Amino acid sequence: PILRVIEASVPMPPTIAITAPGATNVSIQSNESFTIRFTGEIHEPGATGTIEVFYDLDNNVGNGFTIIEDGLPVSTTSVPFPTDVPEGTYYIGATISDGINDQVTVYADGKLSVTP
Numbered sequence: 001p002i003l004r005v006i007e008a009s010v011p012m013p014p015t016i017a018i019t020a021p022g023a024t025n026v027s028i029q030s031n032e033s034f035t036i037r038f039t040g041e042i043h044e045p046g047a048t049g050t051i052e053v054f055y056d057l058d059n060n061v062g063n064g065f066t067i068i069e070d071g072l073p074v075s076t077t078s079v080p081f082p083t084d085v086p087e088g089t090y091y092i093g094a095t096i097s098d099g100i101n102d103q104v105t106v107y108a109d110g111k112l113s114v115t116p
Contacts, residue, residue, distance in 0.1 A: 012043035013101040016094050021110035029115055034081040040074045040096045049074045049098040055090040059107045065093060089113045
């Protein structure tokens with residue numbers, strides 16, 4: 001008999017974490033600068049990836065959001081929050097894609113409030 005061994009590949013999706021805002025809420029004044037910080041990793045051998053950073057009125061990516069930056073290399077670790085965003089409270093999110101696995105989207109635990 002012939003024994004065939006087939007190696008199953010285990011998916012290794014990318015990961016991303018937003019570190020600023022972190023677990024606590026942050027408040028800034030209109031036109032004040034704030035740096036969104038994050039770390040992304042690609043785990044699939046030979047894959048490269050991109051990151052998209054956005055703000056949202058809620059933490060549901062399926063109902064719309066506003067892109068801050070997209071197409072960023074995974075080595076990117078920060079982007080400035082736009083200074084022309086209207087007053088309000090926003091969720092900061094990021095999506096990482098490696099072109100092999102499903103993209104991964106996360107939101108920061110803390111919200112960002114823009115005040116007058």
